[in-house]
Amino acid sequence: MTIDGITPGKVLRPESIDELSQALRAESGAxxxxxxxxxxxxxxxxxxxxxxxxxxxxxxxTEYNPADLTIHVEAGVTLGQLQHALxxxxxxxxxxxxxxxxxxxxxxxxxxxxxxxRAAGTIRDWIIGMKVVHVDGRISKTGGRxxxxxxxxxxxxxxxGSLGTLAVVAEISLKLRARFARTATAIVRCENAAxxxxxxxxxxxxxxxxxxxxxxxxxxxxxxxFGEHPSAVDWQIRNLPAADWKIIEGADESAEWEKLRRQYHxxxxxxxxxxxxxxxxxxxxxxxxPHAWIAHVMNGIVxxxxxxxxxxxxxxxxxRVVVEKAPAEMRREAGTFAPAPAEYELMKKxxxxxxxxGRLNPGRHVDGERRN
Amino acid sequence: xxxxxxxRLERALGAAAVTTDDTELLVYECDALALFKNKPDxxxxxxxxxxxxxxxxxxxxxRIPFLPRGSGTGLSGGAMAIDGGIIIELQxxxxxxxVDVDNRFAVVQPGVVNIHISQAVAxxxxxxxxxxxxxxxxxxGGNVAENAxxxxxxxxxxxxxxxxxxEAVLSSGEVVRLGNPAGEAVGMDLLGAIVGxxxxxxIVTEITVRLLPKPQAVKTLLAAYKxxxxxxxxxxxxxxxxxxxxxxxFMDDNTIVAVEAxxxxxxxxLDARAVLLIEVDGFSDxxxxxxxxxxxxxxxxxxxxxxxxxxxxxxxxxxxxRKGSFGAxxxxxxxxxxxxxxIPRTQLPGVLAGIERISxxxxxxxxxxxxxxxxxxxxxxxxxxxxQDQVDKILIMGEEIMRLCVGVGGxxxxxxxxxxxxxxxxxxxxxxxxxxxxxCVKRVFNSSGLLNPSKVFPTGRGCTEIGRPGTTSTEExxxxxxxxxxxxxx
Numbered sequence: 091m092t093i094d095g096i097t098p099g100k101v102l103r104p105e106s107i108d109e110l111s112q113a114l115r116a117e118s119g120a121x122x123x124x125x126x127x128x129x130x131x132x133x134x135x136x137x138x139x140x141x142x143x144x145x146x147x148x149x150x151x152t153e154y155n156p157a158d159l160t161i162h163v164e165a166g167v168t169l170g171q172l173q174h175a176l177x178x179x180x181x182x183x184x185x186x187x188x189x190x191x192x193x194x195x196x197x198x199x200x201x202x203x204x205x206x207x208r209a210a211g212t213i214r215d216w217i218i219g220m221k222v223v224h225v226d227g228r229i230s231k232t233g234g235r236x237x238x239x240x241x242x243x244x245x246x247x248x249x250x251g252s253l254g255t256l257a258v259v260a261e262i263s264l265k266l267r268a269r270f271a272r273t274a275t276a277i278v279r280c281e282n283a284a285x286x287x288x289x290x291x292x293x294x295x296x297x298x299x300x301x302x303x304x305x306x307x308x309x310x311x312x313x314x315x316f317g318e319h320p321s322a323v324d325w326q327i328r329n330l331p332a333a334d335w336k337i338i339e340g341a342d343e344s345a346e347w348e349k350l351r352r353q354y355h356x357x358x359x360x361x362x363x364x365x366x367x368x369x370x371x372x373x374x375x376x377x378x379x380p381h382a383w384i385a386h387v388m389n390g391i392v393x394x395x396x397x398x399x400x401x402x403x404x405x406x407x408x409x410r411v412v413v414e415k416a417p418a419e420m421r422r423e424a425g426t427f428a429p430a431p432a433e434y435e436l437m438k439k440x441x442x443x444x445x446x447x448g449r450l451n452p453g454r455h456v457d458g459e460r461r462n
Numbered sequence: 463x464x465x466x467x468x469x470r471l472e473r474a475l476g477a478a479a480v481t482t483d484d485t486e487l488l489v490y491e492c493d494a495l496a497l498f499k500n501k502p503d504x505x506x507x508x509x510x511x512x513x514x515x516x517x518x519x520x521x522x523x524x525r526i527p528f529l530p531r532g533s534g535t536g537l538s539g540g541a542m543a544i545d546g547g548i549i550i551e552l553q554x555x556x557x558x559x560x561v562d563v564d565n566r567f568a569v570v571q572p573g574v575v576n577i578h579i580s581q582a583v584a585x586x587x588x589x590x591x592x593x594x595x596x597x598x599x600x601x602x603g604g605n606v607a608e609n610a611x612x613x614x615x616x617x618x619x620x621x622x623x624x625x626x627x628x629e630a631v632l633s634s635g636e637v638v639r640l641g642n643p644a645g646e647a648v649g650m651d652l653l654g655a656i657v658g659x660x661x662x663x664x665i666v667t668e669i670t671v672r673l674l675p676k677p678q679a680v681k682t683l684l685a686a687y688k689x690x691x692x693x694x695x696x697x698x699x700x701x702x703x704x705x706x707x708x709x710x711x712f713m714d715d716n717t718i719v720a721v722e723a724x725x726x727x728x729x730x731x732l733d734a735r736a737v738l739l740i741e742v743d744g745f746s747d748x749x750x751x752x753x754x755x756x757x758x759x760x761x762x763x764x765x766x767x768x769x770x771x772x773x774x775x776x777x778x779x780x781x782x783x784r785k786g787s788f789g790a791x792x793x794x795x796x797x798x799x800x801x802x803x804x805i806p807r808t809q810l811p812g813v814l815a816g817i818e819r820i821s822x823x824x825x826x827x828x829x830x831x832x833x834x835x836x837x838x839x840x841x842x843x844x845x846x847x848x849x850q851d852q853v854d855k856i857l858i859m860g861e862e863i864m865r866l867c868v869g870v871g872g873x874x875x876x877x878x879x880x881x882x883x884x885x886x887x888x889x890x891x892x893x894x895x896x897x898x899x900x901x902c903v904k905r906v907f908n909s910s911g912l913l914n915p916s917k918v919f920p921t922g923r924g925c926t927e928i929g930r931p932g933t934t935s936t937e938e939x940x941x942x943x944x945x946x947x948x949x950x951x952x
Contacts, residue, residue, distance in 0.1 A: 155806060155808070156702075157698055157701065157702060157807075157808045158806040158807055158808050158837075159701060160806070180704060202647055202651075211619075211623060212647070214647060214651060214654065215619065215623055222899075224899070228895050228898075229895060230893070230895040230896045230898065230899040231892070231893075231896050232896065232899065232900070234804075234872075234873040234891065235806070235871050235873075236804045236805065236806055236836075236837060236871070236872055236873050236876070237804075237807075237836045237837065238611060238615065238620065238804050238833070238836040238837070238838050238876045238877065239804055239873045239875070239876060240608065240609045240611075240620075240658050240875050240876065240877055240878070240879055240880075241873045241874040241875045241880060241884075241888075241891055241892075242880065242888065242891075242892060242896070242897075242900055242918065243655065243658070243659055243663075243900045243903055243904070243918070244609070244622065244654060244655060244657070244658050244659075245655065245899060245900065245903060247622075247647075247651040247653075247654025247655050247657075248650050248651060248652070248654070248655045248903065249650075250647075250651060250654075251647050251648075251649055251650055251651050252649065252650035252651075253649070255650075256650065257899075267706060268703075268704030268705070268706065269704070271704070294564075297675070297678060297745075299675075299745075318744065318745065318748065319744070319745070319747075319748030319749070319751065319752060320748065321745075321747040321748030321751060322744060322745035322747050322748040322749075324747065325745050325746075325747035325748070326745070363646075365642055365644045365646045365648070366644065367562075367565045367643060367644060368564070368565050368566075369564045369565050389644055389645075389646065390565065390643075390644040391644060391646060410642055410646075410648060412648055412649075426649070427648050427649040429648070429649065430639070432636065432637075432638040432639070433638065433639075433640060433652065436638065436652055436906065436907075437649065437650055437652065439906045440650060440652075440903070440906050443902045443903070443905060443906050444902060455649055455650065456649070456650075
């Protein structure tokens with residue numbers, strides 16, 4: 091196994107949170123927590139890796155309370171495993187991150203990984219509690235096991251998206267929702283980017299409320315997914331702006347979205363997440379002319395494929411950009427998150443407070459960024 | 463407070479924006495947790511972010527505690543100057559700076575009253591979703607500090623799910639901007655950590671909030687029951703049926719009596735043991751079926767009366783009754799203590815029975831009015847602060863209710879916060895290690911510890927030591943305010 095060209099000295103596979111804690115207590119070098127390894131090229135390149143902590147052994151669903159719509163899972167439980175367990179009670183976690191069903195919940199949380207289903211937020215919005223193991227082996231929790239809770243600080247927000255650089259996520263409590271009584275997807279191919287832009291603007295200004303609204307290029311297809319009461323889905327399908335829509339449901343629908351998920355992985359070797367606004371999505375695409383893109387239109391986010399570091403700099407001069415995927419050298423050069431100075435200082439202090447020796451995933455997050 | 467410091471504050475903000483007058487300070491001796499009081503040494507009224515930052519710098523220089531305050535509607539003492547010092551009153555920073563209708567967000571100052579946002583954007587068919595019961599008075603800055611909830615959080619999430627970006631003054635006086643109008647977290651989510659930090663991480667001076675399109679249709683139902691059990695079971699059955707109501711509120715007989723005797727009178731049935739106020743919203747198509755399904759579930763659980771609000775006026779009246787219920791308690795009791803706890807919703811029947819037993823044992827009435835859909839209880843302990851024995855009892859009684867809730871897998875607060883009300887209960891749900899992790903984050907944001915001290919973490923003294931409950935009687939305040947109005951400053 092190599093990550094960013096580094097071969098770790100050893101790999102440990104704890105099978106319980108206590109074992110994870112013991113492993114961290116015993117370790118004195120650089121520690122790299124790893125789930126299903128679906129997003130090892132996200133984040134800044136690692137500086138060192140003395141020990142990889144393979145968390146796939148933490149694979150228990152520790153408690154599931156369907157009537158309370160809550161579940162508590164160890165970090166190594168996969169999204170597929172979770173959704174499968176929920177299905178028997180007609181419930182689900184409304185997320186479909188690009189890294190797919192084999193991704194672990196811990197990994198999805200650490201990276202705040204996301205996909206087209208954005209209407210209900212990202213995993214940060216579904217986490218109600220977390221248990222983490224600190225670099226010295228200390229175990230602590232935040233939040234709780236109830237769906238609404240403001241007891242103590244919400245540290246789960248900090249751990250989510252911090253790429254395992256503050257603490258190792260060991261257990262996650264999630265709230266859930268009932269599966270939609272019906273879903274349907276409408277897809278149309280537009281003539282060109284301008285036509286797609288016009289169609290998307292019409293959708294944004296209509297009463298439609300899709301759970302996913304994607305603009306995929308360069309082929310200029312628009313994907314809308316609806317999930318609601320069956321009558322509400324029907325109403326929305328009937329009220330789509332005039333176009334040559336293809337409506338798909340059931341197994342075909344799932345297969346089609348799975349195709350898009352695979353397509354995301356083939357968009358290019360340098361992928362950016364450009365954060366704009368719903369009204370600037372068209373402008374972003376027309377201005378930077380990416381080779382390929384998938385835009386979460388309702389969120390103002392364009393995932394785009396580019397070629398050079400210069401392009402990243404140019405886009406960053408106007409928009410906030412996260413590097414989703416790039417060769418290690420380019421990530422090192424550009425920085426994954428490029429935080430503003432005040433933000434950088436706070437993140438750096440946070441990292442130092444949790445991991446004073448810089449041993450957790452060294453280089454991955456703020457410690458791999460440059461102060462701008 | 464030393465004259466030198468007051469001079470500095472006055473030079474920075476203007477003399478009119480600083481008060482150290484003993485009588486005026488009375489207004490700021492507590493927030494809506496009126497049981498505990500302590501006067502600040504000064505209150506300042508900044509007009510902009512730079513003035514807030516300047517006050518913070520002065521406070522740091524003289525090592526004086528300071529804290530932000532909005533409308534003072536908080537229920538956990540978050541805006542109480544427990545160690546004295548300077549209260550930074552942000553009510554004057556109350557402008558809606560901009561509204562982006564196309565991208566559905568608004569940029570507002572922290573003193574803006576929650577409901578004013580929805581009112582301002584209503585012509586565009588938009589609204590701001592989190593709706594604490596105090597929404598006609600509470601400030602958005604306070605909402606951010608406490609991660610405020612409200613009935614409609616059941617479907618739409620808490621404040622934290624609706625804050626896209628902020629500008630904040632850190633405890634050092636440094637001004638930072640976090641987040642973006644797309645609401646996209648980038649790396650570790652500092653903004654997410656600040657929301658709900660109870661004014662102990664930063665003073666938020668500008669807020670970008672998410673706006674939602676108003677739902678096409680709304681249906682509001684009222685179901686009346688003869689027992690708590692049947693009422694609670696209805697809640698579980700609605701959730702089990704996969705329905706996500708916009709709100710699902712429980713009110714017991716004591717609450718109904720109080721509301722019906724007040725100006726908030728909503729026509730709640732006086733013979734009911736409990737009622738559920740249920741709201742569903744969304745597309746018109748499908749909503750009638752969903753409402754019918756709910757009515758069926760209510761009937762199956764022996765609801766003896768189920769009504770659907772026939773128009774917007776009736777709906778508004780039902781909600782007025784619910785949101786006015788805390789205020790209405792004055793009709794049946796001179797004082798009340800608002801509790802806030804959260805339990806797994808399936809535990810409702812057992813916990814309600816437990817609270818009733820506790821109420822009987824202490825011989826103090828409890829009214830239950832709460833967000834049943836997410837298990838967020840609000841037992842209101844009714845008492846008379848003129849009787850010291852009752853005042854002494856409510857604290858122990860409150861603690862017992864907390865233990866009951868925590869014991870079934872619940873937590874100390876669903877939306878009101880810990881503040882200095884429940885900080886000494888934190889050990890019920892968190893270990894030393896859990897608290898150490900929280901302290902670690904607090905030290906990053908608030909290294910001097912001067913920003914809103916003695917909150918959230920156990921101090922072993924709670925609010926009680928400083929404010930022997932009832933230090934200033936309502937009567938006394940009345941007299942002082944009267945004197946002030948008559949121009950006889952003390």
